Amino acid sequence: MRLEKCWFCSSTIYPGHGIQFVRNDAKIFRFCRSKCHKNFKMKRNPRKVKWTKAYRRLHGKDMTQDSTFELERKRNRPERYDRNVAENTLKAIKKIDKIRVAREARHHSMRMKGKKAIEQQAAAKELEQSIHLVKAPAALQEDPSLTLPKIRVTVSRSQTEDAWKNNDNAGNPLTWWHRKLNSTLSYARLVY
Amino acid sequence: MVQYNFKKITVVPSGKDFIDIILSRTQRQTPTVVHKGYAISRLRKFYMRKVKFTQQNFHEKLTAIIDEFPRLDDIHPFYGDLLHVLYNKDHYKLALGQINTARNIIGKIAKDYVKLLKYGDSLYRCKCLKVAALGRMCTVIKRIGPSLAYLEQIRQHMARLPSIDPNTRTILICGYPNVGKSSFINKITRADVDVQPYAFTTKSLFVGHTDYKYLRYQVIDTPGILDRPFEDRNIIEMCSITALAHIRAAVLFFLDISGSCGYSIAQQAALFHSIKALFMNKPLIIVCNKIDLQPLEGLSDDDIKLVMEMKAEASQTVIAQGDEPNDESVFLTMSALTDDGVIAVKNAACERLLNQRVEMKMKSKKINDCLNRFHVAIPKPRDTRERPPCIPQAVLEARAKANVEKEKRKLEKDLENENGGAGVYSANLRKHYILANDEWKEDIMPEILDGHNVYDFVDPDILQRLEELEGEEEGFQLEAEAEEKYFEIDGKELTPEELEALAEIRKKKSLLIQEHRMKKSTAESRPVLPRKFDKDRKFTSERMGRQLSALGLDPTAATNRARCRSVSRRGQKRERSLAREGEDGDAMDIDGEQSSKKLRTRSRSRSKSRSKSQPPGEVTPGEGFRNSSQKLKALKIAKKSVKIRNKTARRGEADRVIPNLKPKHLFSGKRSIGKTSRR
Numbered sequence: 001m002r003l004e005k006c007w008f009c010s011s012t013i014y015p016g017h018g019i020q021f022v023r024n025d026a027k028i029f030r031f032c033r034s035k036c037h038k039n040f041k042m043k044r045n046p047r048k049v050k051w052t053k054a055y056r057r058l059h060g061k062d063m064t065q066d067s068t069f070e071l072e073r074k075r076n077r078p079e080r081y082d083r084n085v086a087e088n089t090l091k092a093i094k095k096i097d098k099i100r101v102a103r104e105a106r107h108h109s110m111r112m113k114g115k116k117a118i119e120q121q122a123a124a125k126e127l128e129q130s131i132h133l134v135k136a137p138a139a140l141q142e143d144p145s146l147t148l149p150k151i152r153v154t155v156s157r158s159q160t161e162d163a164w165k166n167n168d169n170a171g172n173p174l175t176w177w178h179r180k181l182n183s184t185l186s187y188a189r190l191v192y
Numbered sequence: 193m194v195q196y197n198f199k200k201i202t203v204v205p206s207g208k209d210f211i212d213i214i215l216s217r218t219q220r221q222t223p224t225v226v227h228k229g230y231a232i233s234r235l236r237k238f239y240m241r242k243v244k245f246t247q248q249n250f251h252e253k254l255t256a257i258i259d260e261f262p263r264l265d266d267i268h269p270f271y272g273d274l275l276h277v278l279y280n281k282d283h284y285k286l287a288l289g290q291i292n293t294a295r296n297i298i299g300k301i302a303k304d305y306v307k308l309l310k311y312g313d314s315l316y317r318c319k320c321l322k323v324a325a326l327g328r329m330c331t332v333i334k335r336i337g338p339s340l341a342y343l344e345q346i347r348q349h350m351a352r353l354p355s356i357d358p359n360t361r362t363i364l365i366c367g368y369p370n371v372g373k374s375s376f377i378n379k380i381t382r383a384d385v386d387v388q389p390y391a392f393t394t395k396s397l398f399v400g401h402t403d404y405k406y407l408r409y410q411v412i413d414t415p416g417i418l419d420r421p422f423e424d425r426n427i428i429e430m431c432s433i434t435a436l437a438h439i440r441a442a443v444l445f446f447l448d449i450s451g452s453c454g455y456s457i458a459q460q461a462a463l464f465h466s467i468k469a470l471f472m473n474k475p476l477i478i479v480c481n482k483i484d485l486q487p488l489e490g491l492s493d494d495d496i497k498l499v500m501e502m503k504a505e506a507s508q509t510v511i512a513q514g515d516e517p518n519d520e521s522v523f524l525t526m527s528a529l530t531d532d533g534v535i536a537v538k539n540a541a542c543e544r545l546l547n548q549r550v551e552m553k554m555k556s557k558k559i560n561d562c563l564n565r566f567h568v569a570i571p572k573p574r575d576t577r578e579r580p581p582c583i584p585q586a587v588l589e590a591r592a593k594a595n596v597e598k599e600k601r602k603l604e605k606d607l608e609n610e611n612g613g614a615g616v617y618s619a620n621l622r623k624h625y626i627l628a629n630d631e632w633k634e635d636i637m638p639e640i641l642d643g644h645n646v647y648d649f650v651d652p653d654i655l656q657r658l659e660e661l662e663g664e665e666e667g668f669q670l671e672a673e674a675e676e677k678y679f680e681i682d683g684k685e686l687t688p689e690e691l692e693a694l695a696e697i698r699k700k701k702s703l704l705i706q707e708h709r710m711k712k713s714t715a716e717s718r719p720v721l722p723r724k725f726d727k728d729r730k731f732t733s734e735r736m737g738r739q740l741s742a743l744g745l746d747p748t749a750a751t752n753r754a755r756c757r758s759v760s761r762r763g764q765k766r767e768r769s770l771a772r773e774g775e776d777g778d779a780m781d782i783d784g785e786q787s788s789k790k791l792r793t794r795s796r797s798r799s800k801s802r803s804k805s806q807p808p809g810e811v812t813p814g815e816g817f818r819n820s821s822q823k824l825k826a827l828k829i830a831k832k833s834v835k836i837r838n839k840t841a842r843r844g845e846a847d848r849v850i851p852n853l854k855p856k857h858l859f860s861g862k863r864s865i866g867k868t869s870r871r
Contacts, residue, residue: 002645012643067661072648079650081625083632089649092658094639096649099665106672120684127686127694134696139744146693148742 008046010053010164063107068100198350201260207337207346211330214249218242218326228315239322240309246326247302254295258288261343262575268439270358277430279346294336298329354399358439361549362410363541366467367446368460369416370453372481374398375528376446376531377413380538385413391454392416395428397435404542412441419463436467438719442545443474444537447499450486457491461498468505476506477522486528499523545748552591721841724759733758 004013007029019037021029031037039049046054056062071092079085131146139149205213222245226238264272264281277285305325312318356362365373369391377383381400386393396410398413414432418425425433436443447460480488480499493500521540526533553559604619611617622633638646651657686694714720721730733754737747755761808827809820817823837844859871 001639002647003640003643067664071651071654071657071661072644074648075650078647079652081627081628081632081635081637082652083635085650085652085654086635086637086646088655090638090641091648092654093644093646093649095658096661097642097644099661102665103668106668117684120686123686123694124684125698127690130697130701131693133212133700134693135742136745137742143744145689147689148693148696149742175817 004030006030006032006036008032008040008049008052010046061111063104066100066103068096068103071096193829198262198353201347201350202256204257204340204344204347207340210253210340214246214253215326215330217249218246219493221245225374226315232313232316235315235318235575236312237308239312239318240306243305243309243323243325244300246329250298250329251295254291254298257343258291258295261288261347268358268438270356270434273438274353274431275350276351277427277434283342284346287342290336290339291343294332297332301325301328301332301555338615354397356397356399356435356439357410360410361407361542362412362439362441363545363643364412364414364435364439364441364443366414366417366443368448368453368455369393369418369465371416371446371448371460372453372528373416373446373451374413375535376444376479376481376526376537377411379528379531379534381411383411383413391430397431401551402538402542404539406545407546409542409545410441412439417463417467419459419466433467433470436470440474442477442541442548444479444541445471445502445688447480447502448482449479449480449488449499450482450574452482452485457495457498461502464502464505471509474509475541475548476509477524477537477541477544478502478506480523482527482529484530484532488525505829520865520868626644719841725839725841727839 001015003015005011006018007012008031011032013030013032018030018032019034021031021037021040023029029040031040039046046052047058049055053062057064127146131140134148135146222242223238224233228235230238262271262275264275264284272281275281302325305321309318309321312321340734346735365377367373370389370393374385374387374394377398377400378387383398383400385398385400393413394413396415400411400413402409402411403869412435414435415428417429417432420429445464447457448455449457451457478499503523510522521544524533524537526537528534553562607616608614608619613714625633627633640646721727729735733751736754737751740747740750809824811817811820811823815823817826834844836842843849862868
């Protein structure tokens with residue numbers, strides 16, 4: 001029993017999964033699920049489909065050349081069984097896995113190295129260019145710092161007091177947003 | 193040796209068919225188009241060609257028939273006589289003669305008419321001559337129609353005759369009807385002859401083949417013969433008589449001792465004596481059949497005497513051949529039912545025949561030529577010493593040991609049988625494995641680990657490679673750490689207020705995009721309310737004021753201006769107080785101004801299209817209103833009825849409407865032509 005690789009996305013195909021397609025020239029295509037199979041039937045090139053391993057390797061998103069890959073090689077000649085060799089192999093597989101994962105993480109971090117700087121630059125630029133959406137240029141001239149202006153609401157004094165007084169007497173049940181509005185009004189700064 | 197196979201004779205068509213075939217061929221294979229304007233020589237040639245062509249075809253076909261049917265004098269007398277017996281020689285010859293005459297007549301007709309055609313002077317005359325010629329030829333064929341039918345019948349029957357080779361080794365079986373001849377042939381050959389309890393089941397000759405001493409023998413089964421004078425015999429009996437007469441074969445005369453065939457031994461003996469003339473120079477064997485019903489010893493004395501007489505006759509033929517009389521080869525008993533003695537009879541017959549034929553060959557002159565071709569070479573012995581075959585001692589020992597081993601070795605099969613048989617015991621295939629250490633034979637090695645195939649990693653020096661790998665890895669790690677130290681993060685962090693502002697900017701941008709998307713999609717499909725009817729109050733001056741102040745600007749000037757310029761205040765003087773808005777909703781001016789609502793709803797275009805000289809309430813005589821107040825009321829009702837619909841931008845009477853969005857006839861049912869892969 002062997003674990004094969006999907007021809008389209010290069011993921012492992014476990015027993016009981018997927019479909020194998022044999023072409024007239026005797027080339028075998030194995031697929032891990034119908035998604036890959038259907039993509040193949042549509043004649044899509046896996047090197048152009050973003051989520052496949054082929055694309056990722058081709059465009060440098062994933063590690064391509066590494067010594068860990070050379071340890072895993074399909075051997076066509078069967079070896080005579082040796083218990084010690086088998087034991088060592090099993091232990092080695094685990095260690096190799098760990099190393100490979102670490103290397104891939106390193107590769108990823110190398111890829112992402114300059115990201116923060118670029119992001120910060122982009123943020124600064126956006127701030128500079130689009131500040132007019134939240135603060136009028138006139139206001140900016142007055143106050144060059146980038147703090148946001150607050151909303152000013154004009155409320156007449158009499159109305160608030162009457163409203164408070166009439167609340168309980170009227171007997172109308174106050175909904176929660178009524179109460180919230182009232183409370184914010186009372187905290188709002190009165191202008192003019 | 194010529195194989196007499198009459199199956200290859202071509203079919204003889206009937207008279208009518210014959211004519212049809214030839215005439216249609218003439219029509220197809222000669223030119224058909226001719227006009228009276230052609231040159232006379234061309235016309236003559238055209239019609240002469242047709243006549244000649246027809247004559248040639250008739251000649252060909254009739255010749256073929258005459259040649260293919262066998263001439264009774266030229267073939268083996270056996271077949272000649274057989275055909276005579278079956279079909280009557282004279283009739284046969286007559287039929288063929290008629291065909292020959294017909295052929296000649298047709299030739300003459302053609303010659304005459306061609307001569308006449310040479311002097312034909314018009315198309316019509318030539319055509320008539322051609323028609324006459326063809327007609328006469330066809331009449332000739334019509335007249336020989338019965339002969340053709342007769343020949344066709346003969347051909348069909350001849351094709352079904354058994355292919356008997358008169359020159360090869362043959363065994364003939366004869367005797368009274370129902371004595372067991374067909375059963376015997378069924379036993380020794382693969383022939384499947386009908387065996388029934390009534391007499392004359394076999395009505396014609398049947399051939400089977402059997403082998404003896406690597407040679408093939410023909411066995412011919414004949415119909416039964418009755419004891420009658422020669423002239424009285426019917427066709428069926430004549431078949432067997434012919435066979436007896438002409439074929440040089442061993443004869444087995446069958447005798448039914450039990451009498452269950454319906455004829456006594458005396459009758460059978462009488463038959464024997466009457467046809468014994470036919471047994472000249474043929475090895476004869478008397479065979480007593482059906483001994484299961486009546487053993488030989490149980491016969492009465494008279495019968496035994498008759499039988500002995502026959503045996504004596506048979507022996508005489510043997511003596512005539514020059515062999516010593518052997519009881520067993522002349523007189524045999526068997527039972528076809530119980531297979532008792534059948535093979536013995538066959539062997540005896542074959543042996544006798546073979547000996548006789550070899551004798552004949554030896555006596556003839558041809559044998560000397562054959563003998564000259566044989567020569568067995570024997571090396572001359574050098575001296576009288578014995579030289580047996582030489583086998584080395586080691587080989588002899590090995591042979592002996594192998595024999596012993598074969599007996600001693602315990603086979604897997606024995607083991608299986610000991611441990612419960614085939615279904616219970618399953619052989620341990622691992623016990624013959626060749627490994628470095630025998631303890632490992634029962635080890636199970638995993639094939640898959642953590643999503644990898646273990647066999648892909650197996651390597652005798654995997655540990656060493658792993659160590660190298662780990663060394664590499666450490667190196668990489670150190671490098672990475674070193675790099676990180678030197679890697680400085682750019683210190684351009686944003687302050688929290690800047691972050692807040694950035695978040696606001698992004699929120700606003702996403703809102704704008706969302707709104708644009710909504711607007712884009714609804715522009716064509718859903719009707720949009722015009723701004724003056726906005727029930728969500730999106731376009732109020734308060735809102736404008738709020739948004740401006742959110743941007744940090746002072747909204748007062750803008751809101752004042754907006755209120756000044758609003759439609760409801762068109763025509764009003766600027767001195768009106770701005771603070772009066774919203775709370776006292778029923779503040780409607782009564783001094784001559786039109787209400788704000790009226791101003792809003794009044795259409796501007798209408799005021800342009802109608803001349804101003806007539807006020808709206810004035811009633812013109814033909815309209816049907818009593819007075820102006822009624823008209824005003826009517827106008828008011830009309831406006832009220834469409835008010836809500838307009839405000840909510842609903843579909844009106846003038847808007848196009850599809851009453852049934854999914855009509856049944858388009859979404860169901862089969863199409864008379866075409867596909868319904870989409871609806």
